[in-house]
Amino acid sequence: MAVIHDVMPAFELFQPASISDAVTLLNRYGSDAWVMAGGMDSFDWLKDRIKRPSVVVDLSQVQGIRGIKEQNGGLEIGAATTLTEIATSVTVRDRFGLLAEAAGLVASPQIRNQGTIGGNVSQDTRCWYYRSGWSCYRAGGNICYADTPTAINREHAILDADRCVAVNPSDTAPALVALDAQMVIVSSRGERLVNAEDYFIGPGTDITRMTVLAPGELLTAIRIPATWGGAQFYFEKARDRNVWDFPLLNVAAAARYSGQAFESIRVVVNAAAARPLRLHAVEAAVVGKPRNDQTADLAGQIAIQGAQPLRYNGYKIPLMRNLVKRAIRGDRGGSWTS
Amino acid sequence: MDFVRWGLNPWGQNILEHVSWTLFWASLFAGLMFLVAHGSYMLLSAHRKRPEAETDRLEAAHANLPQKIQRHSGAARAFHWVMAAAMFVLLFTAFLPVVGVKFAWVKWHWIAGLVLIGSIVFHILHASFWLDFWSIWVGPKDIPEFKAEIMRELGHDMPGPKSGKYPLGNRLYHLAIVFAGLGAAISGLLMMSRIRTPIFSRNPYLFGDAAWGFTYVLHGVAGVGLVGLVIAHVYFAVRPEKWWITKSMIFGMITRRQYLEHHEPDRWRVAANQPSSRT
Numbered sequence: 001m002a003v004i005h006d007v008m009p010a011f012e013l014f015q016p017a018s019i020s021d022a023v024t025l026l027n028r029y030g031s032d033a034w035v036m037a038g039g040m041d042s043f044d045w046l047k048d049r050i051k052r053p054s055v056v057v058d059l060s061q062v063q064g065i066r067g068i069k070e071q072n073g074g075l076e077i078g079a080a081t082t083l084t085e086i087a088t089s090v091t092v093r094d095r096f097g098l099l100a101e102a103a104g105l106v107a108s109p110q111i112r113n114q115g116t117i118g119g120n121v122s123q124d125t126r127c128w129y130y131r132s133g134w135s136c137y138r139a140g141g142n143i144c145y146a147d148t149p150t151a152i153n154r155e156h157a158i159l160d161a162d163r164c165v166a167v168n169p170s171d172t173a174p175a176l177v178a179l180d181a182q183m184v185i186v187s188s189r190g191e192r193l194v195n196a197e198d199y200f201i202g203p204g205t206d207i208t209r210m211t212v213l214a215p216g217e218l219l220t221a222i223r224i225p226a227t228w229g230g231a232q233f234y235f236e237k238a239r240d241r242n243v244w245d246f247p248l249l250n251v252a253a254a255a256r257y258s259g260q261a262f263e264s265i266r267v268v269v270n271a272a273a274a275r276p277l278r279l280h281a282v283e284a285a286v287v288g289k290p291r292n293d294q295t296a297d298l299a300g301q302i303a304i305q306g307a308q309p310l311r312y313n314g315y316k317i318p319l320m321r322n323l324v325k326r327a328i329r330g331d332r333g334g335s336w337t338s
Numbered sequence: 339m340d341f342v343r344w345g346l347n348p349w350g351q352n353i354l355e356h357v358s359w360t361l362f363w364a365s366l367f368a369g370l371m372f373l374v375a376h377g378s379y380m381l382l383s384a385h386r387k388r389p390e391a392e393t394d395r396l397e398a399a400h401a402n403l404p405q406k407i408q409r410h411s412g413a414a415r416a417f418h419w420v421m422a423a424a425m426f427v428l429l430f431t432a433f434l435p436v437v438g439v440k441f442a443w444v445k446w447h448w449i450a451g452l453v454l455i456g457s458i459v460f461h462i463l464h465a466s467f468w469l470d471f472w473s474i475w476v477g478p479k480d481i482p483e484f485k486a487e488i489m490r491e492l493g494h495d496m497p498g499p500k501s502g503k504y505p506l507g508n509r510l511y512h513l514a515i516v517f518a519g520l521g522a523a524i525s526g527l528l529m530m531s532r533i534r535t536p537i538f539s540r541n542p543y544l545f546g547d548a549a550w551g552f553t554y555v556l557h558g559v560a561g562v563g564l565v566g567l568v569i570a571h572v573y574f575a576v577r578p579e580k581w582w583i584t585k586s587m588i589f590g591m592i593t594r595r596q597y598l599e600h601h602e603p604d605r606w607r608v609a610a611n612q613p614s615s616r617t
Contacts (some may be wrong), residue, residue, distance in 0.1 A: 030615070066347055129348075132345065132348075133346065134345075134346060134348050135345025135353070137348070138345065139345070140345070140355070141345045141353075141355050142355050142356055142532070142550060142551075142554050143532065143542055143550070144542070145348065147542070148542050148543065149543070161534065162442065162444055162533075163444065163532070163533055163535075201440070202442070203441050204442030204443070204444055204445070205440045205441060206435070206440050212440075286474060308534070
């Protein structure tokens, strides 16, 4: 009898009710355990039978990791908070509209209803060579099938590729980096805080992971400091279709002005590399300069320095240049949201 | 325990990927165990030194030799330390990520690899044209020395032959490092065609899957082998009775007494009143 593709391989399912129970399970099973929040990424892997964990820890029943609360002038968002809850939260929209807008552009309404912020930032890459189960670098092998002369690599990386050319597909990740968020990670050793900028890692650091989350660790919350509350924000996502699609590229920016000039700014792009890239050189170049075409042109040129196209993704370089230009200029009707 | 890792290519064929990191731990363990075992043996055994009187007699007989004898030229020492630095960078960048220290290691690894290859090429040319090329190799001629060394290590008084410029242990180590080092260097150079560097054009199709698998396994085996070899080398370099050799690799010179105590003047000829470098 032929194998039915959609039947998941057997695993032991745990549904802990508390963070400590979840951490105990993750500690007990280590790399054999698969953490599942909304299941949007997990079920793909499991139904395709590419990942075959012996244990799945379902976080849906865990108390204390869902919801949005104000904290020290900022926010603490539980990792299991759905993307719809974030996109529609008045609290988030009022002060951190960048995140609300990013969350509202993820995939489709159904997916946003089920998908969580923790899952969105911790999801695996969409590289289909990797997701097809071939033993590429990211899967522990010794080749990148997406970076060969005949590879189909339209969605792949133009920056910071290191053997693997997969990209991070998250929409909320660049927004969180722009907002200087912190990720709360709990393990049997206690709690640690990691800046969102450092939460995501490229293949040069660890080719088999997208984040610093190690086996046994659990992302429980995301803290957004008051720093950028009420600032001016810009988020734009370029994609092939207007719904239910991953970004070809996205850009998130948070800025404050002094008169007509940028006083401070954070600009982040995603889907250009295996992690969201904060454009430090762009930020340094535009601070103190007015928001106009000249500054935007400069920013766009700086943004793409060092970009290396693959066979089919050369379009990403002008796309990134233009997205950054638009972010600096404040396009889409000429205004930033705040 | 798996010694190698297998994967699946797009055609559904099993392909060799690389060595299992279990071998790294095995090599590390073996290196450390050798260190413990040898250290214990040296502490507890009836390990024999040659009698002082014998060296005294030799020194009296070779009074025409200079007080300081050059053992390693400046170029040879420079090669050694450049190679050592490159080797440490290579091993740390290769294996720290394996033990959980995550950082962007690839660029540092291939840069150190190219430095190592450059120093090896230099060493081959230097040894071929400016040194006594054969003085470092072992062969049937060394069997009497090997027997004598073993008997002395076991506590017997053996007058047997001393070594030429390089003690037998040095030459055996050199042989091992030649195989491991060249294996890692050649396979590493080929593997550079799979990554982006400013030096080579990327060509992942240089070989087929099987040949690439063999190349990666060779690199891995040589790499984990080097872990044990480097541990042994550092251990001997810091052992008190070998410190005179280590110092000669820093300063270049040994004393006449050390020369006569450890070397056979017939096998490492030093001209009277002038330092020896071409040996």
